[in-house]
Amino acid sequence: MRDPRYDILFEPVRIGPVTAPNRFYQVPHCTGMGHRYPESEAALRGVKAEGGWGVVSTQETEIHATSDVSPSNQARLWDEQGVSALRLTVDAIHAHGSLAAVELVHNGLHAANRYSRVPPLAPSAVVVDSDDPMQARGMDRADIADFRRWHRDAALLAREIGFDIVYVYAGHDLTLLQHFLLKRYNYRTDEYGGSFENRLRLFREVLADTKEAVGDKCGIAIRLAVDELLGEDGLTHDGEGRDIVAALADEPDLWDVNLSDWANDSQTSRFSEEGFQEPYIGFVKSLTSKPVVGVGRYTSPDAMVRAIEKGVLDLIGAARPSISDPFLPNKIRDGRIDDIRECIGCNICVAGDRTRVPIRCTQNPTMGEEWRRGWHPEAIPPLDDKGPYLVVGGGPAGLEAARALARRGAEVVLAEAGTEWGGRVSRESRLPGLAAWARVRDWRLGQLRQSPNVRMYLESRLTADDILEHGSPHVVLATGATWRADGAGREHRTPLPFLAGRPVLTPDDLMTRGAGAIASPGAVVIFDDDRFYMGSVLAELAAGAGHETVFVTPAPVVAPWSENTLEQERIQKRLIGLGVGIVPLHGLAGLSEDRLRVECVYSGRTQEVDCGTLVAVTSRLPNGGLWEDLAARRDEREGAGIRSVTRIGDCLAPGLIAAACYSGHEFARSACA
Ligand code: ADP
Numbered sequence: 001m002r003d004p005r006y007d008i009l010f011e012p013v014r015i016g017p018v019t020a021p022n023r024f025y026q027v028p029h030c031t032g033m034g035h036r037y038p039e040s041e042a043a044l045r046g047v048k049a050e051g052g053w054g055v056v057s058t059q060e061t062e063i064h065a066t067s068d069v070s071p072s073n074q075a076r077l078w079d080e081q082g083v084s085a086l087r088l089t090v091d092a093i094h095a096h097g098s099l100a101a102v103e104l105v106h107n108g109l110h111a112a113n114r115y116s117r118v119p120p121l122a123p124s125a126v127v128v129d130s131d132d133p134m135q136a137r138g139m140d141r142a143d144i145a146d147f148r149r150w151h152r153d154a155a156l157l158a159r160e161i162g163f164d165i166v167y168v169y170a171g172h173d174l175t176l177l178q179h180f181l182l183k184r185y186n187y188r189t190d191e192y193g194g195s196f197e198n199r200l201r202l203f204r205e206v207l208a209d210t211k212e213a214v215g216d217k218c219g220i221a222i223r224l225a226v227d228e229l230l231g232e233d234g235l236t237h238d239g240e241g242r243d244i245v246a247a248l249a250d251e252p253d254l255w256d257v258n259l260s261d262w263a264n265d266s267q268t269s270r271f272s273e274e275g276f277q278e279p280y281i282g283f284v285k286s287l288t289s290k291p292v293v294g295v296g297r298y299t300s301p302d303a304m305v306r307a308i309e310k311g312v313l314d315l316i317g318a319a320r321p322s323i324s325d326p327f328l329p330n331k332i333r334d335g336r337i338d339d340i341r342e343c344i345g346c347n348i349c350v351a352g353d354r355t356r357v358p359i360r361c362t363q364n365p366t367m368g369e370e371w372r373r374g375w376h377p378e379a380i381p382p383l384d385d386k387g388p389y390l391v392v393g394g395g396p397a398g399l400e401a402a403r404a405l406a407r408r409g410a411e412v413v414l415a416e417a418g419t420e421w422g423g424r425v426s427r428e429s430r431l432p433g434l435a436a437w438a439r440v441r442d443w444r445l446g447q448l449r450q451s452p453n454v455r456m457y458l459e460s461r462l463t464a465d466d467i468l469e470h471g472s473p474h475v476v477l478a479t480g481a482t483w484r485a486d487g488a489g490r491e492h493r494t495p496l497p498f499l500a501g502r503p504v505l506t507p508d509d510l511m512t513r514g515a516g517a518i519a520s521p522g523a524v525v526i527f528d529d530d531r532f533y534m535g536s537v538l539a540e541l542a543a544g545a546g547h548e549t550v551f552v553t554p555a556p557v558v559a560p561w562s563e564n565t566l567e568q569e570r571i572q573k574r575l576i577g578l579g580v581g582i583v584p585l586h587g588l589a590g591l592s593e594d595r596l597r598v599e600c601v602y603s604g605r606t607q608e609v610d611c612g613t614l615v616a617v618t619s620r621l622p623n624g625g626l627w628e629d630l631a632a633r634r635d636e637r638e639g640a641g642i643r644s645v646t647r648i649g650d651c652l653a654p655g656l657i658a659a660a661c662y663s664g665h666e667f668a669r670s671a672c673a
Pocket residue numbers: 392393394395396397398415416417418422423424425460461462463478479480481623626648649650651657660
């Protein structure tokens with residue numbers, strides 16, 4: 001039964017000529033599926049609608065070949081060729097009674113047009129914002145007229161396809177309409193440049209064009225970055241961002257407001273809290289009578305209701321919370337709050353788009369697999385063979401395998417060596433900024449505890465003898481991995497002899513014992529060859545505990561893979577702010593009592609840094625002992641009644657937490673013996 005406090009979330013909201021059935025609004029977000037995987041895209045959006053999102057939007061939808069962001073894979077409506085793919089999506093959304101929104105976009109100087117090979121367009125002749133060695137051409141009046149026509153034509157096609165809401169999009173520092181608004185890109189001296197009103201002109205015109213073309217049938221939404229977090233160098237919520245809203249106040253049917261660029265809009269939980277955009281977007285409703293949607297990683301219905309009652313939002317926008325749990329609205333509707341699979345704010349979903357593959361999610365292993373594998377986030381077919389399944393290890397892989405097997409009706413025994421559940425997720429969530437990651441454990445534990453067919457044992461380190469004695473027909477090993485202390489990783493492919501026998505610390509040491517593991521005087525050197533979050537988080541831990549800290553990495557910047565989670569700049573800034581010394585482009589060459597010799601990856605030249613404690617963040621070794629022991633005793637397995645032994649997660653191949661959850665889920669889905 002729904003808690004009446006949440007009734008307000010289920011009120012319909014009028015958006016011009018259409019009405020959203022409730023206040024849950026899946027704002028436009030990338031899926032990496034774009035125009036290349038239309039069935040996948042449609043299935044994903046359809047699941048969101050099924051889960052109760054009253055409005056479901058596309059990702060950005062390029063309106064013309066001059067807006068080509070290849071190899072990034074966005075939706076396309078360059079012409080009629082894009083119609084059939086998008087129709088699949090609209091139909092999938094409408095099948096569940098939700099409204100379908102399309103985010104039309106021209107990417108301006110953000111589009112290097114690598115596929116279409118036409119010169120990029122911008123308000124003025126400027127370099128493109130990618131690394132491509134090319135410039136955009138400043139648009140003349142004929143170009144502006146063309147652009148307006150392309151946008152209008154795309155809007156007409158969108159209406160024909162059946163979209164209910166059409167976007168006019170000026171956000172994320174990647175759209176032509178925003179480029180015209182910004183002094184840093186727009187140096188024009190004609191009626192489209194210079195004064196605020198001139199820079200606003202094109203936005204105003206395209207909004208009017210769109211309303212005139214399709215406003216009879218479609219709600220017209222503005223998506224606007226009201227603050228770029230650049231101070232006077234950009235739009236601000238108390239400067240021109242506000243002025244734009246004031247100028248266009250009631251002209252659109254809906255305001256979708258956020259921060260720019262994407263790294264500001266989709267901040268991770270390491271850097272921001274739920275509702276973090278409210279101080280920036282809170283003013284919008286005071287300037288318009290039209291509904292306002294905004295985002296801020298809202299996963300709690302109380303925070304959603306608060307945002308509405310405070311007068312910040314009319315519709316609760318979500319990208320990531322809807323990825324992590326496509327059924328979030330229905331769970332609130334049905335009074336199943338504890339079943340909500342809350343987003344952990346890790347941005348692995350963003351990394352899919354950034355690495356040019358379909359979306360994936362740490363919390364929701366079915367995300368992106370709705371069509372390719374036919375996986376549904378809530379439904380999973382029952383098993384014929386009820387097991388029992390013995391799952392060894394209670395980290396993300398083991399917890400997810402146990403949960404999904406139990407949902408399939410299997411008998412599950414879950415044994416964990418330690419005194420707590422969660423494995424690496426529990427350990428990592430105690431590191432600076434990563435507390436929300438414990439949700440990976442908490443949601444699964446909550447589900448498991450509701451399952452009568454699961455028995456769970458802590459402090460149960462199983463040996464091969466135990467497993468043979470248990471005689472469960474299916475054994476699933478989810479025993480995790482251990483960080484190496486010998487320096488082997490990407491830069492140094494083999495163990496470093498000079499580290500042998502030295503008291504090198506690993507992330508496991510610091511996660512288990514905290515900063516207290518740093519016993520020696522002198523500087524702490526983090527050698528990070530892992531290149532994602534761990535090295536920088538440990539540097540924060542050490543610096544936060546008052547140690548002089550130096551970060552050495554063979555990479556050119558701190559944590560380069562975190563570019564994919566939009567965190568790299570923030571991470572490097574945070575380390576600089578903490579006074580952490582950064583030595584990029586260096587590997588390890590030697591270690592003495594209190595000096596570490598590091599070597600330039602290009603020249604081989606060495607230098608020495610003070611080093612009281614070396615922390616190696618390089619790579620991990622799978623905890624494969626049990627697997628090997630059981631392999632050696634293959635002959636005894638049959639007699640013990642064991643029919644299958646399978647490794648999952650980090651003990652198979654160490655990787656992301658997302659990969660461990662996926663591995664556990666994949667095992668449970670494919671189990672049918
Ligand atoms: P993954 O990411 O693959 O889930 P983790 O390292 O997070 O891996 O979790 C592995 C878990 O397995 C840890 O909590 C660890 O204590 C547990 N474990 C390892 N070996 C055994 C064992 N022999 N018996 C029971 N639990 C084990």
